[in-house]
Amino acid sequence: MGLVLLGLAGQWAGELVEPGHLSAAHSTVQACSDCHTTAGDEAGGWLQAAWNGGADMPVGGEHACLNCHDLGETPQAPHGLTALPVGEPGDRLGPWSVELNRAIWGTPDAPIACGACHQEHQGATADLTAVEAGQCQVCHSQRFPHFGDGHPEFSDYPYDRRTRIVFDHASHLGKHFADEAEAAPASCSGCHVPAEDGRTMRVRAFDTSCGDCHAGDIAGDSQAGARGLAVLAVPGFDLTLVEQIGQWPAFADGELPPMNQWLLAAVPNYAELQARLEDVDLLDLESATASQRDAASELAWHFKHLIHDLQQRGSAEFIERLEASQQAPLDTTAQRRLSGLLPIGLIDAAQQRWFPDLASEVAAHQGGEPPATTALRPEPADTPEATSDDDGLDDFDALFGGGDDDESLGDLFADDAGADEDLFGGDLFAGGDDIDPFAEPEPTPEPESEPGLSPEERMALGGWYLDDFVLRYRPAGHADPVLRAWTDLAAGQAGGDWMDPRQPGMCLQCHSVERDGPEAPRQVQWQPRQVSAQLRQFTEFDHAAHFSLLGDAGCRTCHEVAPDAAYAESFETLNPHDFASNFQPLEQAVCLECHQPDRAGDDCTQCHRYHVGEFEATLPPTQMSALPARP
Structure with missing residues (x-):
């Protein structure tokens, strides 16, 4: 011990305790003091820092890692949450190394240094995000060897709330296309497409997935009343x-x-x-x-x-x-x-x-x-005015009375009627040039066009x-x-x-209405589930990485329709968490077919994330300055 202390106190101390090269991500760090505040201390300070769980990392009251990494408001709290529910201890215990660490570590709500999980100085190619399952289980109440041995059942995962768009898969497949099976969607990809990062599945645009059948509903083709x-x-x-x-x-x-x-x-x-x-x-x-x-x-x-x-x-x-x-x-x-x-x-x-x-x-x-x-x-519309109110007698006299009216039929049969007005003489049968009884009839004039379209x-x-x-x-x-x-x-x-x-x-046939609480206003859900690329959740699944592993069942390998679920009826309430899922809960056995130590792996971090929350990409604090004026 004396020789070690003498060595640490000498000018070769840096070379004596050289822990290894930094990862490529941190290769721009110039000196130990950029991260370790005790780098310039004597040997006693180093030993004290070593037994304080990385307490030499804070810089200016903040952890040195946080100078570059944004992990929310409480980055050193477990999972970055100010309040984390802790369940009752389970029956199973973890490996002896996990139990030993748990005994030494302290309370689960104690601040956790970044270096507890992310080990540096492992070389340029080291993966700083690689965390062993035993490290995760140190704080958890229920501890187990691996995913296939002791992991809790999925329960109703992943359906923790109802869908925002009212779409009954069972009804559409079993009812609307019962007589037209050829018109039914051939696969899930007709309506769903993976997000850019592959983690989640998104609903295709209305025109692509729904418009062929439902565009007329919006236009009002099926409405009995006004379409506006x-x-x-x-x-x-x-x-x-x-x-x-x-x-x-x-x-x-x-x-x-x-x-x-x-x-x-x-x-x-x-x-x-x-x-x-x-x-x-x-x-x-x-x-x-x-x-x-x-x-x-x-x-x-x-x-x-x-x-x-x-x-x-x-x-x-x-x-x-x-x-x-x-x-x-x-x-x-x-x-x-x-x-x-x-x-x-x-x-x-x-x-x-x-x-x-x-x-x-x-x-x-x-x-x-x-x-x-x-x-x-x-x-009222314009109509011919009557000539008399005497039961129409005046009209009759005007028609047949032989008066002065040129259009009177009485004049037509009068004795003094001219040749041109004689019904049985004149040009009608005399072979005159004006009328040819054997000529083709004149074409009937076209009726007036129908009135224009309604407003x-x-x-x-x-x-x-x-x-x-x-x-x-x-x-x-x-x-x-x-x-x-x-x-x-x-x-x-x-x-x-x-x-x-x-x-x-x-x-509102398709867009659900929700309320966050009894006194909160109602909100119309215009978009299906949208997951931000910056949002990190406890449990995440990469859909794109699994497409090539699915068999003939495709998406139904994991998502099986629940035909008897009261899916549509559950939308009568405004509480999105009071619902009946359109699909059966996922079965853990499906994942276990691949996720075993000797196959796809069973590490906790393959499905679970430690840092949860929505984190924006960290940009360097570049100072802006005015450009010099051109000569």
């Missing part, structure tokens, strides 16, 4: 009892759609107005109180002012009312999507059709002299159109940004008809 979503709609009123609302379409009988109500909610007293009209049928005000009839009149004027303001100020009025009702500002992208770039010309057309004298009526209402209620009805049909590709007393928006195919923004807005409200899966676009 109602945005502004003239509400129907009992025009015999609602007073002083001016001109109002007599045949309007609809209700205010959600967007219409959100725009009206910007009015300060709108909530109180709705409360007064909660149980009132606006089309039958016979049993309504005087207060409720007054409320109906106020609602009518709020609607007229809305149309007038939209006509005057356009999309700015639309957005300001939405922000006021939602009590939150909207960024530029949200403004464009929620307004749908509403054409102002369509508002002008709606105003002319619904309320022709709107400007003067609004001015009169603001002046305290609202006009009397007037029911507007479509004007809804003309907007087959999506967009705004006017449908009688409703202003509608038709979805422009899958992932329409306007309809998506409106559905997100509806999800944040207490209710709303737009959350009905049968609404135009049928978004």
Whole structure:
């Protein structure tokens, strides 16, 4: 011991304790002191650091490795987690070396130095990420020799929550394609593709995987009603009892759609107005109180002012009312999507059709002299006026009376009829040049062309159109940004008809709605499971690495459909963790066919990760400086 101490205290100490070359990843380290703060200490400091589990590594209060590696906020806590649940100790114990280390190591929640698992100075080709299974089991409550001996069963792995997209594999394969087996997907790869890193499987785009069958559903081909979503709609009123609302379409009988109500909610007293009209049928005000009839009149004027303001100020009025009702500002992208770039010309057309004298009526209402209620009805088509109301006798006399009318049949048979007007003489049978009884008949003129397509049909590709007393928006195919923004807005409200899966676009037939907690707002899941490339989980599986090992069963080697699972019914709840999986849990025996020590290996780190969390790639702290001016 004395000789060792003398050697360590001399000038050859560095060469005497040279531990080996650094790995290639750390080859740029210039001196021991870059990582070891005790490199310049005496021998006593070295010995003290050796017995402190790598305590000489901190630099400036932080671990030296963390100067370059970003491992989250608590990198030296077990698995980087501030709180880690520890289960009850299992019946099995690990090898004697694991038990010895566990006895020496200390409590499982003690900080762990990087060097405890990542051993440096093993040469340039050393793999710093290689960790033996025994190192992992030191802290774990249940310890076992290897994967095939003592590893717990998988339970329900990997299905810890329901899917975000409602797609019943059993129903699609066993029901929808029962009579058309040739149209069914030939393999899983028709809908699924591996991610860029190969770890996870992603769902292909809608046009590739679903569009052939379901594009028509979004376009509204199977809908019995309108294919466009109602945005502004003239509400129907009992025009015999609602007073002083001016001109109002007599045949309007609809209700205010959600967007219409959100725009009206910007009015300060709108909530109180709705409360007064909660149980009132606006089309039958016979049993309504005087207060409720007054409320109906106020609602009518709020609607007229809305149309007038939209006509005057356009999309700015639309957005300001939405922000006021939602009590939150909207960024530029949200403004464009929620307004749908509403054409102002369509508002002008709606105003002319619904309320022709709107400007003067609004001015009169603001002046305290609202006009009397007037029911507007479509004007009748032009028809010939009758010559008399005397049971049609005058018409008969005009036809056969022989009067002065040139078209009277009486004149045709009159004695003084000219040769040209004689039914049995003149040119008809006289062989004249004007009429040839044996000539080919003149071609019948073509009937007038059919009327043009309806506004809804003309907007087959999506967009705004006017449908009688409703202003509608038709979805422009899958992932329409306007309809998506409106559905997100509806999800944040207490209710709303737009959350009905049968609404135009049928978004919620496939996109599930979830809630993080009883008081949390509802959220529409627009995307299937997306795993960030920077996210590291406890358990990970590399799909791409296993493709060449699968037999004829392919993906069904691991993923077997559960035909009797109540998969679709489980979406009735908003809790994503209260669900029935569409697939059977994975069986550990499938993995054990390959993962044995003498075959594919059974190390813990083949499936499990120690550092968990989402870590961004660490960039060097490059200093920016102004470039020198050119001469």
